[in-house]
Amino acid sequence: MAILEQRQKQVYTKGQSVFEMECNKPSLAGSVSQRACVFCGSRVVLYPIADAVHLVHGPIGCAAYTWDIRGALSSGPELHRLSFSTDLQELDVINGGEQKLYCALSELIDRYHPNAAFVYSTCIIGVIGDDVAAVCKKVSLEKGIPVLPVDSEGFKGTKKDGYRAACSALFKLTGQIPVDNMSQYSMNIMGEFNIAGETWLIRSYYENMGIQVVSCLTGDTRIDDIQRSHGAALNVVQCSGSMVYLAKMFEEHYGTPYLRVAYFGIEDMSEALYSVAKFFKDPEIMRRARELVREEVEVIYPKLLEYQQKLTGKRAAVYVGGAFKAFALVRALRLLGMKVVMVGSQTGNKDDYQQLRNICDEGTIIVDDSNPLELSAFLREQEVDLFIGGVKERPLAYKLGIGFCDHNHERKKPLAGFAGMLNFAAEIYSSVHSPVWRLSPYRQKSNQDAADKTDFQDSKACVFDSPTGFSRVYKNA
Numbered sequence: 001m002a003i004l005e006q007r008q009k010q011v012y013t014k015g016q017s018v019f020e021m022e023c024n025k026p027s028l029a030g031s032v033s034q035r036a037c038v039f040c041g042s043r044v045v046l047y048p049i050a051d052a053v054h055l056v057h058g059p060i061g062c063a064a065y066t067w068d069i070r071g072a073l074s075s076g077p078e079l080h081r082l083s084f085s086t087d088l089q090e091l092d093v094i095n096g097g098e099q100k101l102y103c104a105l106s107e108l109i110d111r112y113h114p115n116a117a118f119v120y121s122t123c124i125i126g127v128i129g130d131d132v133a134a135v136c137k138k139v140s141l142e143k144g145i146p147v148l149p150v151d152s153e154g155f156k157g158t159k160k161d162g163y164r165a166a167c168s169a170l171f172k173l174t175g176q177i178p179v180d181n182m183s184q185y186s187m188n189i190m191g192e193f194n195i196a197g198e199t200w201l202i203r204s205y206y207e208n209m210g211i212q213v214v215s216c217l218t219g220d221t222r223i224d225d226i227q228r229s230h231g232a233a234l235n236v237v238q239c240s241g242s243m244v245y246l247a248k249m250f251e252e253h254y255g256t257p258y259l260r261v262a263y264f265g266i267e268d269m270s271e272a273l274y275s276v277a278k279f280f281k282d283p284e285i286m287r288r289a290r291e292l293v294r295e296e297v298e299v300i301y302p303k304l305l306e307y308q309q310k311l312t313g314k315r316a317a318v319y320v321g322g323a324f325k326a327f328a329l330v331r332a333l334r335l336l337g338m339k340v341v342m343v344g345s346q347t348g349n350k351d352d353y354q355q356l357r358n359i360c361d362e363g364t365i366i367v368d369d370s371n372p373l374e375l376s377a378f379l380r381e382q383e384v385d386l387f388i389g390g391v392k393e394r395p396l397a398y399k400l401g402i403g404f405c406d407h408n409h410e411r412k413k414p415l416a417g418f419a420g421m422l423n424f425a426a427e428i429y430s431s432v433h434s435p436v437w438r439l440s441p442y443r444q445k446s447n448q449d450a451a452d453k454t455d456f457q458d459s460k461a462c463v464f465d466s467p468t469g470f471s472r473v474y475k476n477a
C-alpha cells in the first residue's frame with residue numbers, strides 16, 4: 001500500500017528493514033489520525049472521579065463529544081456521568097467567557113455539592129485567553145472546595161499532552177491532608193479506569209494479598225482518596241501513557257517508587273501481582289499471590305484451552321492507545337494460539353516500539369499513530385480474522401467484515417484480570433467465528449469459516465505450557 005511519504009518511518013515490518021521508528025510527534029496534517037485532542041485526553045483520565053463536577057469550558061460540541069466517554073463504573077455517586085458545559089456562543093467569544101464560567105461553576109457547586117470541580121479549557125479558550133485559573137481560585141475560596149483548572153486546549157499538542165494536563169491537576173489535590181493509619185503495605189492503583197468494573201476485580205486481588213489500596217487513579221475514584229494518596233508506599237501504573245507522568249511526580253515530590261504493569265492476560269496479570277509482592281519483600285504476601293494465581297488460573301484454564309483449539313492459527317491485528325496494553329494483548333493472543341500480524345498504538349515511544357519489535361514475530365507490521373486508510377489496508381493485506389481496537393476502529397473492522405473486539409471505551413464486560421481473560425477469549429471466539437462474516441464480500445474470498453459449525457464437545461486432549469508455571473494435560477470427559 002502507499003504510505004504517505006512523511007509517515008514512512010512510522011511504519012515498520014519486522015525483519016524487512018532497519019528498525020528506526022519515528023514516534024512521539026504531532027500527527028501529520030491531512031492523515032486523519034485516530035488520536036483524539038488534548039482536551040479529550042484530559043477528559044478520559046479525570047472522568048472516573050465520581051464525586052466531582054466536570055465542567056467543559058467551551059462550545060457545546062466539546063462536551064457532547066466526550067459525554068460519558070469511558071463508561072467507567074462508580075460504586076457510589078455518579079456525578080461524573082453528567083456532562084456540563086458553559087456552551088460558549090459568538091458573543092462570549094467576543095466579550096470573554098469568564099463571567100459565564102463563574103456563574104456556571106457557582107450554580108453547579110450549589111446544586112450538586114461536589115467534593116471538587118474540574119474546569120477543562122478547550123480550543124477556543126486558548127484563542128480568547130480567558131483567565132480560567134483566576135476564576136477557579138475565586139470560586140474555590142467562595143465555596144470551600146478545590147476547583148482545578150485543566151490546561152487542555154485541544155490544539156496545543158497530542159492526546160498525550162492532555163494526559164499530562166490531567167496529571168498536573170490531579171497532583172494539586174495530593175499532599176493536602178495528613179495521612180495516618182496507612183499500612184506499610186499500601187499502594188495506589190494508577191491507570192485503571194474501572195471499565196465494566198475492572199478496578200473492583202484488580203483491587204480485590206491486591207487486597208486478598210494483604211495490601212491496602214489507598215486510591216485508584218482514576219477508576220471509581222473519590223476526591224478524599226486522591227488527597228490521601230501521597231501516603232501510599234507504592235504506585236502501580238497501568239496504561240503507562242496516561243499515568244506515568246503522575247507516578248513520576250509522586251516519585252520526585254514524595255519519594256514514592258512506581259512499578260509498570262498490565263492486567264490483561266494470564267501472564268501480565270500474574271506478573272503484576274508477583275512484582276508487587278516482590279516489592280514488599282514479605283513472604284506471606286508472596287505466598288498469597290502464588291495461591292491466588294493458582295486458584296484463579298485453575299478455574300479458567302480448562303475453558304481457555306477449549307477456546308485455544310478453536311482460535312489457533314487465526315490472525316489478529318491490534319491498534320490501541322497505549323503501547324503497554326499492546327504488549328499484553330500480543331501475549332494474551334499468543335496464549336490463545338493466535339498470530340498477531342499487525343500491532344500499533346497512538347502514543348507509544350521509542351522504547352515501547354523496540355519492546356514490541358522484540359516480542360513480535362517476523363513479518364509483523366508495527367505502526368505508530370496510524371489512520372483509517374492505512375489500517376484498512378493493513379487489515380486486508382494481512383488477511384486478519386480479528387481486529388482489536390476502540391470505538392474509532394470498530395467501523396473499519398465491520399466494513400471489512402472482520403471480527404472485532406472493543407478493548408477500550410464501550411465494552412460492558414471486564415477483560416482485565418483472570419476472569420477478564422476468559423471473557424476476552426469468549427468474545428474473540430464468538431466474533432471471529434460469527435457466521436455473519438460469511439455475508440461480507442471481503443470474507444467470501446476466504447473460505448475459512450467452513451469449520452465454524454463447532455461446539456466444544458469434540459475438543460481433543462491438549463498439552464499446553466503456560467508461562468505462569470502450569471503444564472497440564474486436559475481431556476474432555
Ligand code: SF4
Pocket residue numbers: 037038039040058061062065121122123124153154155
Ligand atoms: S477542544 Fe478543540 S479539538 Fe477538542 S473537541 Fe473541542 S474544539 Fe475539538
